[in-house]
Amino acid sequence: MTKTLSGRCFASILVLFLLLFLAGCGQVSSSSRYAPTPPPVPKKWTIMMYLNGDEISMQQDFIQAFHEIVDEGLGSTEQVNIVVQFDRYVYTPMPDFGGWTIAHRFYLQPGMEPTEQNAVSDWGDGRGGREMDMADPAELCAFINWAAARYPAERNLLLIGDHGYGWQGLNIDMTSYGRFTALKGLREALAGSPIRFDLLALDACLMQMAEVAHELRGAGIGYLVGSENSGSTWPMAEILKAVTQNPAISAPDLGRRIVDLYHEAHHGQQTITLSLLDMGRIPSLSEAVLALNTAMLAGLAFPAIQDKAQAVMTAIEGAVIYVRNSPDRADDHGLSIYFSPPDPEGYIPAMFFYSYIAEVTSFAVDTCWRDVLYAYYMRNYPGIPDSRIYHIREAIQPFDNDKIDLYDFCERIVHWQD
Numbered sequence: 211m212t213k214t215l216s217g218r219c220f221a222s223i224l225v226l227f228l229l230l231f232l233a234g235c236g237q238v239s240s241s242s243r244y245a246p247t248p249p250p251v252p253k254k255w256t257i258m259m260y261l262n263g264d265e266i267s268m269q270q271d272f273i274q275a276f277h278e279i280v281d282e283g284l285g286s287t288e289q290v291n292i293v294v295q296f297d298r299y300v301y302t303p304m305p306d307f308g309g310w311t312i313a314h315r316f317y318l319q320p321g322m323e324p325t326e327q328n329a330v331s332d333w334g335d336g337r338g339g340r341e342m343d344m345a346d347p348a349e350l351c352a353f354i355n356w357a358a359a360r361y362p363a364e365r366n367l368l369l370i371g372d373h374g375y376g377w378q379g380l381n382i383d384m385t386s387y388g389r390f391t392a393l394k395g396l397r398e399a400l401a402g403s404p405i406r407f408d409l410l411a412l413d414a415c416l417m418q419m420a421e422v423a424h425e426l427r428g429a430g431i432g433y434l435v436g437s438e439n440s441g442s443t444w445p446m447a448e449i450l451k452a453v454t455q456n457p458a459i460s461a462p463d464l465g466r467r468i469v470d471l472y473h474e475a476h477h478g479q480q481t482i483t484l485s486l487l488d489m490g491r492i493p494s495l496s497e498a499v500l501a502l503n504t505a506m507l508a509g510l511a512f513p514a515i516q517d518k519a520q521a522v523m524t525a526i527e528g529a530v531i532y533v534r535n536s537p538d539r540a541d542d543h544g545l546s547i548y549f550s551p552p553d554p555e556g557y558i559p560a561m562f563f564y565s566y567i568a569e570v571t572s573f574a575v576d577t578c579w580r581d582v583l584y585a586y587y588m589r590n591y592p593g594i595p596d597s598r599i600y601h602i603r604e605a606i607q608p609f610d611n612d613k614i615d616l617y618d619f620c621e622r623i624v625h626w627q628d
Contacts, residue, residue: 254457256291256363257450260353262344262372265384269299272371273306275446276324284450285320289457291361292318292450295353297344300385314339315353317361334359343386344372347395351402358405365408365461367453368400371444374414374436376613377421377548377571381414393425393571401429408461411468412436413444416609418485420499420547420616423529424573427492433465433531434487438546439539439609442482444468445475462486466532473534482536485544491529496577498525502620503578506595507585512626515596519620526617541607543617548574549583549603550612558587559612598626 263269276296279285286292297313298304307325314329315338322328331338334356342349354368374380375390382390391399400407410431412418418436426434448471453459459467465486472484502518530544548566550559562583566574574580585591586599602622606614 250360250362252362252364253291254289254363255365255367255453255459256293256357256361257367257369257453258354258357259292259294259296259446260344260350260368260370261294261296262370262381262383264297264299264344264386265373265382266299266302268372269302269304271443272296273304275443276307278447279318279450280321280323282447282451283321284447284454285318285322287320287454287457290454291357291363292454293357293361294318294324295344296324297342297383300341310339312339312341313344315356341385343383343389345381345383345386345389345391347391347399350391350396351399354399354403354405358403366405367409367411367461367464368407369411369413369449371413374412374417374441376416376419376546376610377573378565380412380417393422394569397425397429400426400431403430406430406432408432409465410434411444411449411465413441415440416546416613418483418487418545419613420495420545421571421573423487423489423492423545424496424576425571427489427496431489432461434489435465435468435484436487437483438485438542438544438613438615439481439483441484442476442479445471448475462488462531469532469534476536480536480538483533483539483542483544484535485530485533487529487545488531491525495522495525495529496573498522499579499616500577503582506582506599507578509593509596512596512598516624516626519623522620523617523624526620530617539607541618542615545616546609546613547579547616547619548612549608549614549619551603551608552587558584561612562587598623602626 261272263272294316295313298311300311303309303311307323310326314326315333316324316329329339370381372381377393379390379392382388407430415437418438423434449468452464452467469484469486473482476482498521502522505515505518526543526545533544535542550562553559566580568575582595585594602619606618608614
């Protein structure tokens with residue numbers, strides 16, 4: 211009898227032990243199942259490419275760039291993330307890479323073709339590629355936030371590619387009623403980003419303007435690459451290679467390399483300009499421009515205006531850290547400003563009157579440049595601006611007719627001889 215009880219006790223103890231063991235295993239398993247996934251380890255660089263090909267010529271340029279990237283076998287590495295959002299033109303489809311016509315996102319791998327099969331299938335909302343308004347700042351912001359969360363890095367480059375309109379904005383979307391991103395919208399998207407962009411590259415015409423830099427000051431940008439003039443295609447494959455082959459490259463060195471690569475890609479062509487700005491120097495530059503404009507509006511003696519113009523030149527020399535232009539633009543120093551001539555009948559240009567306002571570009575009012583231009587057009591304010599300004603403006607070679615190099619303008623003031 212005792213022996214039987216002993217066996218039953220042993221069996222009970224064994225069952226209890228097994229239950230406790232299994233319960234313990236279940237708790238460990240549950241804890242492991244719901245433990246948070248560790249965040250991805252940051253790489254050296256994340257390159258975000260926001261390419262709006264929703265127009266015939268831009269779609270062609272970006273398709274060609276992708277062919278070169280694929281042929282070179284370029285893509286993300288152990289140290290570099292390359293992330294792309296590319297929208298194509300539905301009204302003029304091209305057969306390349308499957309002929310898709312919406313917007314897709316890609317995490318580029320070496321030699322990977324940007325086909326729908328290789329696109330990111332879930333953008334974090336359960337959906338993948340879709341037609342969208344690439345000009346909407348909210349779409350740019352969404353792409354930045356998604357890329358920053360999934361592909362963190364020590365340094366970040368944002369490259370925006372499309373048409374540019376200088377102080378008016380950039381990034382036109384022809385399948386969204388021709389909307390484009392205004393400067394304030396661009397600033398909103400960048401300033402609302404959870405990351406700082408060590409380098410912003412604007413692959414768009416006419417964007418290297420004082421108005422653009424002023425609007426983007428304090429928006430979390432270290433350096434800015436852009437063109438004063440109507441530009442040409444950027445060597446995308448070579449730019450990616452510059453980072454993937456040297457992931458330790460700094461933001462200013464990468465900016466300089468982009469300027470060199472662009473210049474080399476268009477060697478011998480006319481009207482080529484590209485420069486690199488240190489965005490930390492822009493507030494001082496804007497203050498110097500305000501001082502110059504205030505002097506002109508106050509009708510100060512010309513030597514005093516010349517002193518203020520010299521201060522602007524010095525500020526530009528600090529802000530523009532690298533510039534390369536074709537020989538026909540040798541007088542340009544990397545930063546332009548809006549200065550449209552009167553219309554053909556001598557009246558105020560309609561674009562200035564209705565659009566060059568604080569609601570479109572803060573620079574116009576913050577630096578009093580709009581007031582100087584208004585006085586210039588009206589010509590009924592005695593001595594404001596000084597009559598020599600009219601001769602100087604007429605002698606300057608413009609960009610797109612209504613923009614001039616700011617350094618060239620000030621230099622001509624400083625060296626004016628009666």
